[in-house]
Amino acid sequence: MGTMRIDGHDIPFQENDNILKAALAANIEIPYFCYHAALGSLGACRLCAVEVASVDPTQSPRVVMSCLEFARDGLNVSVSAAAARQVRQRVIEFLMINHPHDCPVCDEGGECHLQEMTVACGPPYRRYRGRKRTFTNQYLGPLVHHEMNRCITCYRCTRFYQDYALGDDLGSMRLRNEVYFGRFQDGPLTSPFAGNLVEICPTGVFTDAVFRQHFARVWDLETAPSICPHCSVGCNTLPGARDGTLRRMRNRFHPELNRWFICDRGRYGHQYSEHIDRPLTPRVRDEKVSYREALAAAAEQIKAARDKTSGLGSTREDLESNAMLQTLLNKLSGRFATFSDPQIETATVAAVAALQSSGGAPSLAEIEQADAALVVGDLTAHAPMMDLALRQAYRAGAKLAILHSGPSLLARFAATTLTVPPQEISAHLLRLHEQATAAPTAPTAPAPSNKHEKELADIAVYLTAAQRPVLIGVSETMAVPEIAAMVQLATALGSRAKLAYALPGANTYGTILLTPTTSTTAMLEAIESGQIQTLIVIGNDPLGDARLGTRWRAARRHLSTLIVLDCVATATAEAADILLPVAAWAERGGTFVNYEGRAQGFAPVFQRTEPLPNTVEVLADLAHCLELALPDAAAVLSNLFPGYQAPLPGTLGSALSAPPLTMQTGTTIGPASSAHPGHWQVALASWYGDDPLASYAPALMELAPAAAALIHPTAAFKEGIEDKKQVRLRGPAGTVVLPVQLNNDVAAGTIALSRVTLTQLGVGHGDLLELEHIS
């Protein structure tokens, strides 16, 4: 703490601040390239030169790099001094020697830091008339475009990619005037955070390859504060649209959540809204109709079915839409549910109940401060930015323990990795709890195989010794006993321990607060027994559900009318009798509640050339056709949540106060059992682009892992299964033939499969499966 003077102004600074950081905090502009708040100072670009007066009046002032000089009490700094200005001008002139003068055709133009700095402090004319240094560009995959000639060697890319995000396939090559940033050879960047290069690069070396396909000048883009719809973290984003189409996604700073970065699912998943198969015209059976006709047809069916109408909301629909559907169903005396898989529903109830009772989940900024963490499941695939936060904790020395069944990118950084079959996770957690409390409690838990005793003891030691331990579970691949075991462990570790769950949708937390207990099971059984004739589905895909898809598809035959409101062409939307296309996220406003219970508002960014109504509007219009008086969404929500005020887009969001949920341990229904359930356990092998919306983003999907049956080498050897050999998998919904891929990150007796394969087989994470050799 102290005060220094910059050009006659007194500027406060914090301990260990450098001059640049303190100046920027005080809104004093010192030009810079290589400094970044998340990456710190390097002194590579030499642009942030300032003049510092000497304490000794007989000595002349000197020019220093403000990013490398600590702020000190009484320091007298001048940004405007002629000597400093001259250094900055020469630095720009020097950097511009090799930089191509291609601004008119460069994607970065208009938001290029180099362009701005050159205009602000560079020389107006170019003196250099010689040849420019040129490089060969690399193919870096479908997401990031490479243009090395524009590089000014600030090293921000490798500092982000290697040091911050812990990737190892982008580096700085060669030396002197030939420094090159790229990969060993051409090929897609493997980091789930590679897209941040586009924003971190101060010029146009790394640009957005997806935006490039349908480019617009950045000053022509319509933007508004939005929230990422692709997972439960709720990163703040800034979509850019032009001429009625969504073009790109950028990070928007949130001090407690994503800060300066977003993951590639969030950056490139937006292409779902421009997918060629996106439903844009309402449809009644096979006929394309007008919006009014579709509404009238829907109203007619609902009137005919009357109290036999029910509604299925969704974890990826906003709070307003789910609440409106629930209100409409109340008026129609129908059932309301929000999940297509009851097991995931009960697990989510348990997870949210646990979060409510544990005093709230840690923000990403708090996860970064953890000094020990236990992760249950593949966090990278379900909440990539939580993974990035844990990587920061790891960099600061935190010990990570990973308890998982299938491949997990985070395992690379773990001090202890426990790879166990899905059905043994719970027992391991209970044993860990015993170790952590050093007093055996639950005798019902089968003791895990002895070989993991030492690892569990290690984890127990560093979790109990930690000052800020964090426990994070992936609720989609967990059952209630596992969630309960994590809560028990968190309680044992005391109030310093923080508990978080990555939930399976952008608005899962908000949705579950509206969901009546065990409503999915009840609804499915009601459909099967003919008590429901008309089903309204908003943004959900029960027919495409991994575990229960077959059962939903069979149940669908009992429905006389299936009304679907969605913005992507899911299996359910395809099967709809009446399909009402709705606005995608960037095309509408609404509220998502993230994994912390933080309600965040998002604003409509643009309208399509032929505007689509949002879900709330469709439901209100439907109510109108039914001659029902439906209050507006704000009234509905303030009725549901006492004191509720819609969070304004662009603000930090506010905690949603809701009555506490209770953890349900009741029975849930499973898939139709097959004759021979088999002895292999199924693990979901997800990846960072895996999400119902992002799966319609073509560029991102180019990076999806090839379908394969992932099996541990030892388990494969025991069963006489060879690498790359085809095997036949038999599940309740069908059989699939896949090549075997040996993978050390898969538990013994477990087959890790992609979500698509699980749907084809009709099984979920933790279910049993039969494997047949093909001779």
Add this chain to the structure above:
Amino acid sequence: MNDKLDRQTLQKHLAQLPLTHPERRAAVVPLMQSLQAERGHLDDRGVEEVAQVTGLSTTEVEELATFYSLIYRHPAGRHVLRVCDSLCCSLQGADRLLQAAEQYSGVSLGKISPDGAFSILPSICLGLCDQAPAALLDGEAVGPLNEAALQVLLRRLQEVD
């Protein structure tokens, strides 16, 4: 066959390394040197082999390989002559020497002479200012050189093999 040779070379060197390099990754430079000694330069497959043995990624090995000017990522002649072109040697005529070398070999600097005998590279200061203009021939200091002495040197290299 080359694959096996590389593997054996690496294994041999690796076996000797634990004493001097308890951290596997630290062995990356000696491993690159040994492969280069075996093959004249470090090719792409060599980078992959070194990555596999040290546990570094190929990009990380490439970063190091391209940083060190004594590691050749492109094929080089059987002999490599590095002519210093820093201050002292430049004042003593290193630039003329490099021109003469290009003329004699008929290929530009960094390329391999048509008979494969040598490659000539400019080099930053070799610390041989007392022998300016100086050069390093296969790691041995030579100097002071003049155009005639250079030609004799290069002819001898062609005759040796």
